[in-house]
Amino acid sequence: xxxxxxxxxxxxxxxxxxxxxxxxxxxxxxxxxxxxxxxxxxxxxxxxxxxxxxxxxxxxxxxxxxxxxxxxxxxxxxxxxxxxxxxxxxxxxxxxxxxxxxxxxxxxxxxx
Amino acid sequence: xxxxxxxxxxxxxxxxxxxxxxxxxxxxxxxxxxxxxxxxxxxxxxxxxxxxxxxxxxxxxxxxxxxxxxxxxxxxxxxxxxxxxxxxxxxxxxxxxxxxxxxxxxxxxxxx
Numbered sequence: 351x352x353x354x355x356x357x358x359x360x361x362x363x364x365x366x367x368x369x370x371x372x373x374x375x376x377x378x379x380x381x382x383x384x385x386x387x388x389x390x391x392x393x394x395x396x397x398x399x400x401x402x403x404x405x406x407x408x409x410x411x412x413x414x415x416x417x418x419x420x421x422x423x424x425x426x427x428x429x430x431x432x433x434x435x436x437x438x439x440x441x442x443x444x445x446x447x448x449x450x451x452x453x454x455x456x457x458x459x460x461x462x
Numbered sequence: 463x464x465x466x467x468x469x470x471x472x473x474x475x476x477x478x479x480x481x482x483x484x485x486x487x488x489x490x491x492x493x494x495x496x497x498x499x500x501x502x503x504x505x506x507x508x509x510x511x512x513x514x515x516x517x518x519x520x521x522x523x524x525x526x527x528x529x530x531x532x533x534x535x536x537x538x539x540x541x542x543x544x545x546x547x548x549x550x551x552x553x554x555x556x557x558x559x560x561x562x563x564x565x566x567x568x569x570x571x572x573x574x
Contacts, residue, residue, distance in 0.1 A: 354505075383561050390470055392551060393506070393564040400560055408561065440505050447560045448494045448513070453505030 356454035363431040363461045371426040371457050373441030381444045382424040386437040431461045472569045481539040483568045485552030492554040497537045500549045547572045
């Protein structure tokens with residue numbers, strides 16, 4: 351199993367550009383989520399999904415969109431990048447809501 | 463490397479000592495708690511979890527203690543090694559939510 355994979359590892363965007371962060375898991379997990387991590391602030395939940403076709407907002411959803419067309423993939427779209435979105439983004443998946451999450455290696459995004 | 467440890471509480475110990483990392487949680491309805499370890503430049507990695515019907519759970523060199531009365535969680539690491547140096551996060555999940563909420567984290571530094 352590859353576990354949770356994320357691409358790209360690094361990305362630099364200009365303000366106003368859009369892009370998609372990719373996340374995939376091969377463990378047949380129903381639950382998937384996106385977090386951002388900023389220095390000294392832990393992980394903050396952006397969006398999550400409890401199964402294909404079902405998504406919901408987390409703590410900091412503004413400026414981001416998600417979709418879940420398959421169990422394996424959960425892409426995160428930045429609609430119009432802003433410097434405040436400079437962060438490290440982690441995708442995670444789990445078997446269920448009372449099970450541990452498996453995290454991807456992260457995407458470091460810089461918006462100039 | 464990552465700057466996730468910036469401005470985080472820090473615990474410094476000598477190799478071979480026992481380490482105790484504390485976490486205060488906020489939601490009295492939380493019923494599932496998890497500890498994660500995050501090494502520099504990597505995603506968080508599951509260490510151990512505990513459900514609210516338990517007070518203590520042991521793993522390999524780690525013990526988690528849960529005190530629901532004062533809403534406190536601790537992670538004990540026995541015979542701490544330099545490889546244990548990392549940021550440690552606690553996460554809590556309430557019965558009404560699907561995804562855990564993370565604390566800010568504690569940076570553990572182990573001196574050889």
